[in-house]
Amino acid sequence: MRNFLAFIQRFRVLLVFAILQGVALSIYFTFISYPRAQFFTTASNINGATLKMRNELTKHFNLSHNNQQLQKENSRLRALLKQSNYKLDNSKITINDTSYKRQYDFIPAVVINSTYDKRNNYFTLNIGSKAGIKRGMGVFSDKGVIGVVHNTSEHYAVVKSCLTENINIDVMVEKTGQFGLLKWNGKDARRGTMWGVSNDTRVKKWSKIVTRGGGGMFPPGIPIGKISKASPVEGQPLWDLTILYSEDYRRVRNVYVITNLMRTEQETLENQIDADN
Amino acid sequence: MTIAIKHIIRFFLFALIQVLVLNQIEIGWGIQLMIYPVFIMLLPVELSVFYLLLISFIFGMFIDSMSNSYGLHTSALLLFAYLRPLIFKVFAPRDGYDILLEPNIFNMGKKWFYKTFGILLLIHHFWFFLLEIFKLNEILFVTQKTILSFIFSMLLCVLVQYLFIRNSKNNAI
Numbered sequence: 001m002r003n004f005l006a007f008i009q010r011f012r013v014l015l016v017f018a019i020l021q022g023v024a025l026s027i028y029f030t031f032i033s034y035p036r037a038q039f040f041t042t043a044s045n046i047n048g049a050t051l052k053m054r055n056e057l058t059k060h061f062n063l064s065h066n067n068q069q070l071q072k073e074n075s076r077l078r079a080l081l082k083q084s085n086y087k088l089d090n091s092k093i094t095i096n097d098t099s100y101k102r103q104y105d106f107i108p109a110v111v112i113n114s115t116y117d118k119r120n121n122y123f124t125l126n127i128g129s130k131a132g133i134k135r136g137m138g139v140f141s142d143k144g145v146i147g148v149v150h151n152t153s154e155h156y157a158v159v160k161s162c163l164t165e166n167i168n169i170d171v172m173v174e175k176t177g178q179f180g181l182l183k184w185n186g187k188d189a190r191r192g193t194m195w196g197v198s199n200d201t202r203v204k205k206w207s208k209i210v211t212r213g214g215g216g217m218f219p220p221g222i223p224i225g226k227i228s229k230a231s232p233v234e235g236q237p238l239w240d241l242t243i244l245y246s247e248d249y250r251r252v253r254n255v256y257v258i259t260n261l262m263r264t265e266q267e268t269l270e271n272q273i274d275a276d277n
Numbered sequence: 278m279t280i281a282i283k284h285i286i287r288f289f290l291f292a293l294i295q296v297l298v299l300n301q302i303e304i305g306w307g308i309q310l311m312i313y314p315v316f317i318m319l320l321p322v323e324l325s326v327f328y329l330l331l332i333s334f335i336f337g338m339f340i341d342s343m344s345n346s347y348g349l350h351t352s353a354l355l356l357f358a359y360l361r362p363l364i365f366k367v368f369a370p371r372d373g374y375d376i377l378l379e380p381n382i383f384n385m386g387k388k389w390f391y392k393t394f395g396i397l398l399l400i401h402h403f404w405f406f407l408l409e410i411f412k413l414n415e416i417l418f419v420t421q422k423t424i425l426s427f428i429f430s431m432l433l434c435v436l437v438q439y440l441f442i443r444n445s446k447n448n449a450i
Contacts, residue, residue: 013327016327016330017359020330020355025352027351028347028352031348044342050343117309119411187307
């Protein structure tokens, strides 16, 4: 016993160091897979409020660019309105369409904090669980996919962006329907990779990559980017596809969070398969 | 007492500069600017290692929670704090440290500061990027990030002392 105490006495500095280091490292390595320590993120209230204050100060710097972008999107959507279309046949009667039911809701949000040169990059949004944001919802902007909600608090949410190593969004080539998973190599903020396309199929350069809509996170057809390079993977029958992102994650600001109104239905149905097996 | 207040003010000042300003500056080539190690460096020499570790843990968590890095800064800062007394012992002046003097660039001399702080900061940066990337086959990228960031951070840490710590013993902040 005395020896033990003497041992602790001798190495007490190292011991304290090891304990504190252990706490820090366990927080770091567990957070990537599951957000346990919400207190330590920008989603916590004090930190969120501080970042919001900074955002209030700096939001005007990119104002003209953001306004232009929103205006562009508005004009595109306005072109789809009924009023802006010329009626070709006046004898037609409008019928209330009941063959469609709305599946997706879009909640507008503003990015108040973001990084792009770390290994795993997260965005903080100015809305949280009070606005109906939940873990696992998709986020996109007018140009393309942004990421997936990772962690929420009452008023803020942290989004795992496409600049995260294992973002694993279901994507496909728009024309041909070859599908795979989106990954990021951790270096270039403009490029990601698509994993899982078999190399006995043909891949056309500059073909568009869109979401596939699996998993219920994103509706199908939201753009991500274009294939800029295709090279074979050594030792595996797969293509290594480099994607040039259509969104510039360094200046993204106005985004939409997707609520899938039928997600629970899809999930219960898919969970049934597991139960049956 | 005044020393404690001075360090508490510095605690928030350095953390906020790091989080609100420097984390937003992204130069490219994987460079990350870090100024907060200077806070731990400027703590009194006679402060025990336990307090040093405890302060750096709280300080690191404060920065981590605001920059979404979840323990990365804390881990690197703990290593910095743990090694500080050892490095100080190695580079001790001939007649020991004057416990009333703050170990900044003016009181201890340029040469001493570059040596001690340089070694500590290099270890801090290397550990930080090693943990962040966590792949041995990208060790070259880690080294590149470490060296480039180290140069810029060092410049910044020296500059902040010339700007805000006046060359006197009863300085403000």
